[in-house]
Amino acid sequence: MKYSMAEEIKVFRSWSSRFALRIIWALKLKGLEFDTVYEDLTNKSPLLLQYNQIHKKVPVLVHNGKVICESLVILEYIDETWKQNPLLPEDPHQQANARFWAKFGDDKVLQSIWGGVFLKEGKEQEEGVAASMENLKYLEEEIRGKKFFGGETIGLADIALGWLAHYLDIFEEIVGVKLIDHEKFPSLAAWKQEFANAPIIRENWPDRDKLVTKYVAMREANLGKGTPK
Amino acid sequence: MKYSMAEEIKVFRSWSSRFALRIIWALKLKGLEFDTVYEDLTNKSPLLLQYNQIHKKVPVLVHNGKVICESLVILEYIDETWKQNPLLPEDPHQQANARFWAKFGDDKVLQSIWGGVFLKEGKEQEEGVAASMENLKYLEEEIRGKKFFGGETIGLADIALGWLAHYLDIFEEIVGVKLIDHEKFPSLAAWKQEFANAPIIRENWPDRDKLVTKYVAMREANLGKGTPK
Numbered sequence: 001m002k003y004s005m006a007e008e009i010k011v012f013r014s015w016s017s018r019f020a021l022r023i024i025w026a027l028k029l030k031g032l033e034f035d036t037v038y039e040d041l042t043n044k045s046p047l048l049l050q051y052n053q054i055h056k057k058v059p060v061l062v063h064n065g066k067v068i069c070e071s072l073v074i075l076e077y078i079d080e081t082w083k084q085n086p087l088l089p090e091d092p093h094q095q096a097n098a099r100f101w102a103k104f105g106d107d108k109v110l111q112s113i114w115g116g117v118f119l120k121e122g123k124e125q126e127e128g129v130a131a132s133m134e135n136l137k138y139l140e141e142e143i144r145g146k147k148f149f150g151g152e153t154i155g156l157a158d159i160a161l162g163w164l165a166h167y168l169d170i171f172e173e174i175v176g177v178k179l180i181d182h183e184k185f186p187s188l189a190a191w192k193q194e195f196a197n198a199p200i201i202r203e204n205w206p207d208r209d210k211l212v213t214k215y216v217a218m219r220e221a222n223l224g225k226g227t228p229k
Numbered sequence: 230m231k232y233s234m235a236e237e238i239k240v241f242r243s244w245s246s247r248f249a250l251r252i253i254w255a256l257k258l259k260g261l262e263f264d265t266v267y268e269d270l271t272n273k274s275p276l277l278l279q280y281n282q283i284h285k286k287v288p289v290l291v292h293n294g295k296v297i298c299e300s301l302v303i304l305e306y307i308d309e310t311w312k313q314n315p316l317l318p319e320d321p322h323q324q325a326n327a328r329f330w331a332k333f334g335d336d337k338v339l340q341s342i343w344g345g346v347f348l349k350e351g352k353e354q355e356e357g358v359a360a361s362m363e364n365l366k367y368l369e370e371e372i373r374g375k376k377f378f379g380g381e382t383i384g385l386a387d388i389a390l391g392w393l394a395h396y397l398d399i400f401e402e403i404v405g406v407k408l409i410d411h412e413k414f415p416s417l418a419a420w421k422q423e424f425a426n427a428p429i430i431r432e433n434w435p436d437r438d439k440l441v442t443k444y445v446a447m448r449e450a451n452l453g454k455g456t457p458k
């Protein structure tokens with residue numbers, strides 16, 4: 001692990017944010033040391049609000065005084081800045097595929113599961129389940145025959161979709177709906193396990209019980225109210 | 230303009246899509262020749278549905294048999310594949326800025342104007358106007374003192390936000406609400422004009438009257454129904 005004293009790498013995160021976790025994974029996969037600032041999202045620090053004036057969210061990366069926001073943008077920055085253990089492949093078409101699935105994960109998979117299933121009930125939730133299954137089907141087809149979305153090693157799309165490997169179980173448990181089961185999505189279920197247990201990934205999951213408590217409360221507070229992230 | 234007979238570049242677009250237009254601009258800024266397939270979005274071709282099975286949308290780029298979907302992903306592919314007239318700067322932090330503003334344009338500016346103002350009425354529209362003005366204020370601050378978001382030349386963020394320079398006037402005219410005026414947003418208004426009149430950009434705008442007719446009908450069909458793109 002190389003570390004230059006002259007280099008400042010700082011991550012603003014919360015203990016639970018699945019978006020911030022992407023940055024922790026990426027920096028650790030790169031073998032970088034960094035400082036972590038834990039934010040209380042109910043009482044955000046002046047520094048976070050200054051650095052991420054627009055979205056007022058974690059994660060924020062600060063590298064030698066330069067501020068970068070938005071987790072997918074930060075991942076690209078990390079991969080461009082530190083070339084070891086690449087998150088994106090060399091080939092432009094494979095790069096495009098990785099970006100496509102990362103975007104699909106946020107725009108469709110996350111939205112249909114979080115907004116359509118987790119924060120809904122009854123008939124609306126049934127529609128959300130149908131939409132989620134449709135989206136997961138595409139992931140199943142993509143991951144079939146591969147270890148990771150990135151091939152033999154964890155890449156950008158794996159990191160972006162990584163929340164599925166820990167948080168999804170918790171969401172499923174809370175609402176009592178199983179979305180990724182081994183019968184319907186055998187390859188995706190295998191990927192979940194492979195990813196969740198990979199070194200660095202496994203070591204950085206937030207505590208499961210604490211997450212359950214947090215998301216039970218969040219669901220109760222937000223049911224039917226829209227789609228907070 | 231260089232053109233290799235061996236190279237196949239094909240763009241699936243519609244005459245009006247502001248997302249497809251991004252790809253036309255990018256390819257022309259790169260000085261590339263390409264074939265265009267005009268899709269009727271009310272009767273999509275089997276080839277489009279095969280190439281973009283997931284989103285079923287234009288644009289789709291086909292390069293030597295390789296298929297790429299999602300306009301921002303396609304722009305990255307184009308810039309990575311053909312290095313002349315770069316859309317992204319060399320510096321990783323400037324790259325991150327360009328990606329941030331492109332994403333902000335789609336996630337916030339487009340959503341607040343299209344979903345919040347254009348497809349709304351009354352009280353809901355007033356809220357959409359307030360949200361849109363807030364988002365435009367950030368763009369105004371970012372573009373102040375610069376010719377383009379990309380600096381001296383048109384870059385990724387300019388292309389992503391480029392619809393503001395032509396389609397926004399049409400949306401404003403149809404709903405009778407002015408969002409970008411010279412008093413409130415002098416720098417953004419200047420950028421709109423600079424961008425709209427740049428060679429290649431100017432030559433490729435769809436016909437204004439046809440767009441007005443199309444969007445009047447689209448608004449009537451969708452008012453209050455949600456947010457189709």
